[in-house]
Amino acid sequence: xxxxxxxxxxxxxxxxxxxxxxxxxxxxxxxxxxxxxxxxxxxxxxxxxxxxxxxxxxxxxxxxxxxxxxxxxxxxxxxxxxxxxxxxxxxxxxxxxxxxxxxxxxxxxxxxxxxxxxxxxxxxxxxxxxxxxxxxxxxxxxxxxxxxxxxxxxxxxxxxxxxxxxxxxxxxxxxxxxxxxxxxxxxxxxxxxxxxxxxxxxxxxxxxxxxxxxxxxxxxxxxxxxxxxxxxxxxxxxxxxxxxxxxxxxxxxxxxxxxxxxxxxxxxxxxxxxxxxxxxxxxxxxxxxxxxxxxxxxxxxxxxxxxxxxxxxxxxxxxxxxxxxxxxxxxxxxxxxxxxxxxxxxxxxxxxxxxxxxxxxxxxxxxxxxxxxxx
Amino acid sequence: xxxxxxxxxxxxxxxxxxxxxxxxxxxxxxxxxxxxxxxxxxxxxxxxxxxxxxxxxxxxxxxxxxxxxxxxxxxxxxxxxxxxxxxxxxxxxxxxxxxxxxxxxxxxxxxxxxxxxxxxxxxxxxxxxxxxxxxxxxxxxx
Numbered sequence: 001x002x003x004x005x006x007x008x009x010x011x012x013x014x015x016x017x018x019x020x021x022x023x024x025x026x027x028x029x030x031x032x033x034x035x036x037x038x039x040x041x042x043x044x045x046x047x048x049x050x051x052x053x054x055x056x057x058x059x060x061x062x063x064x065x066x067x068x069x070x071x072x073x074x075x076x077x078x079x080x081x082x083x084x085x086x087x088x089x090x091x092x093x094x095x096x097x098x099x100x101x102x103x104x105x106x107x108x109x110x111x112x113x114x115x116x117x118x119x120x121x122x123x124x125x126x127x128x129x130x131x132x133x134x135x136x137x138x139x140x141x142x143x144x145x146x147x148x149x150x151x152x153x154x155x156x157x158x159x160x161x162x163x164x165x166x167x168x169x170x171x172x173x174x175x176x177x178x179x180x181x182x183x184x185x186x187x188x189x190x191x192x193x194x195x196x197x198x199x200x201x202x203x204x205x206x207x208x209x210x211x212x213x214x215x216x217x218x219x220x221x222x223x224x225x226x227x228x229x230x231x232x233x234x235x236x237x238x239x240x241x242x243x244x245x246x247x248x249x250x251x252x253x254x255x256x257x258x259x260x261x262x263x264x265x266x267x268x269x270x271x272x273x274x275x276x277x278x279x280x281x282x283x284x285x286x287x288x289x290x291x292x293x294x295x296x297x298x299x300x301x302x303x304x305x306x307x308x309x310x311x312x313x314x315x316x317x318x319x320x321x322x323x324x325x326x327x328x329x330x331x332x333x334x335x336x337x338x339x340x341x342x343x344x345x346x347x348x349x350x351x352x353x354x355x356x357x358x359x360x361x362x363x364x365x366x367x368x369x370x371x372x373x374x375x
Numbered sequence: 376x377x378x379x380x381x382x383x384x385x386x387x388x389x390x391x392x393x394x395x396x397x398x399x400x401x402x403x404x405x406x407x408x409x410x411x412x413x414x415x416x417x418x419x420x421x422x423x424x425x426x427x428x429x430x431x432x433x434x435x436x437x438x439x440x441x442x443x444x445x446x447x448x449x450x451x452x453x454x455x456x457x458x459x460x461x462x463x464x465x466x467x468x469x470x471x472x473x474x475x476x477x478x479x480x481x482x483x484x485x486x487x488x489x490x491x492x493x494x495x496x497x498x499x500x501x502x503x504x505x506x507x508x509x510x511x512x513x514x515x516x517x
Binding site: 022035038039040041042043046047048049050051052053054055056057090140142144145146147173196212213214215216217231264265276277295296297298300303 | 383
């Protein structure tokens with residue numbers, strides 16, 4: 001795990017304080033969407049398909065600060081849309097840094113190199129650059145040839161200027177696990193702090209509904225990708241969440257843990273489902289029927305979700321909320337997850353080189369038995 | 376979620392190879408018949424999911440072009456309302472279900488034609504035509 005100690009200590013003390021004070025539902029990361037406008041037009045994206053008058057709207061810095069202060073989460077992720085298109089994004093970031101919030105500014109990096117001189121490096125600010133794999137995979141994924149090279153230029157400049165930088169990738173059906181592993185080598189070579197990754201999820205608003213893996217396939221793919229790790233790979237994520245993706249842990253969703261706030265209000269029930277809005281985080285907590293969501297609910301809309309906005313919170317609370325969880329997290333941080341079976345599967349996959357973008361992952365069921373966790 | 380929605384068991388969920396996803400209806404241009412309260416409720420639920428503007432006609436005769444983003448459904452129409460943005464005003468507005476007499480799915484469906492297969496088809500055509508630096512551009516905001 002590549003997360004700095006100061007950030008881990010902040011999160012750990014926050015989780016423990018909530019636990020000791022008996023708070024059952026609380027936010028860990030605020031997903032602050034200051035606008036939906038984007039400079040990319042990725043096929044299948046369900047986040048930016050709005051009429052122009054909606055795409056022109058944006059949150060003011062004051063609205064952002066009020067949301068951050070109301071919910072009180074120690075971390076703020078700024079996705080979108082493309083946050084760097086917001087004319088007051090520097091003011092928003094500076095205001096959050098002043099409030100000592102750990103910020104992940106999620107960007108496609110098309111504007112990053114140009115905008116960097118306006119930002120100041122801080123332990124609180126991380127640029128989380130969207131890179132969906134090696135050059136060909138990323139360019140095809142974001143529907144823009146040359147997008148990878150521009151993003152890498154931005155990453156390198158940000159690293160050179162002393163910013164914290166991670167990459168974030170989403171993997172869909174057909175992902176080649178060998179290519180993903182080569183991608184990890186590439187991005188770690190760029191000097192980034194770590195990698196963030198997530199399986200795609202067929203959330204209701206995505207126009208494209210047939211490229212999403214079910215849970216069984218997600219687990220096989222991530223077992224192939226994340227077993228037999230190289231020591232140079234760092235992940236800016238909870239090791240327990242990665243074990244969840246690999247099929248070693250069963251977790252329930254914590255949909256209130258990463259609430260989304262945008263021009264419509266506080267999104268019900270989570271960052272990806274969009275079933276209405278509340279005027280405040282308090283109202284969101286009070287008026288959402290949480291039993292209707294998460295895999296245990298049986299809700300078909302949640303059936304294939306294993307994404308971080310629902311499950312990483314559970315993993316983080318598990319890791320910092322109990323000694324057993326903490327020890328598992330420490331063990332996971334230093335483990336290479338050696339698995340000869342996963343290595344054989346990678347080799348088999350490589351020897352059956354399929355055409356780019358059409359290669360389905362065909363990996364057998366894992367041998368390890370998932371550990372039951374009740375976080 | 377309504378009671379009629381079929382739920383999965385945990386075993387079914389864990390064994391899923393591919394997610395079934397949601398069938399999106401082609402609603403652009405649709406004008407639903409609002410004969411009953413249920414018709415109105417269902418049409419507004421679809422309007423909430425629609426990725427374009429709708430035009431609401433009120434009992435007063437006023438017509439509102441609206442992007443609906445929130446529905447509050449109470450026990451009666453009088454206790455239910457939708458929340459929306461219009462192209463011409465900066466603030467959120469709301470109107471009661473009971474005031475609405477007609478809904479037209481009048482705006483362009485912004486999610487239509489945004490499938491992965493649409494992109495692959497466009498890419499192959501443009502590549503075959505010898506184009507380089509192929510990309511999809513966001514739609515103009517004006």
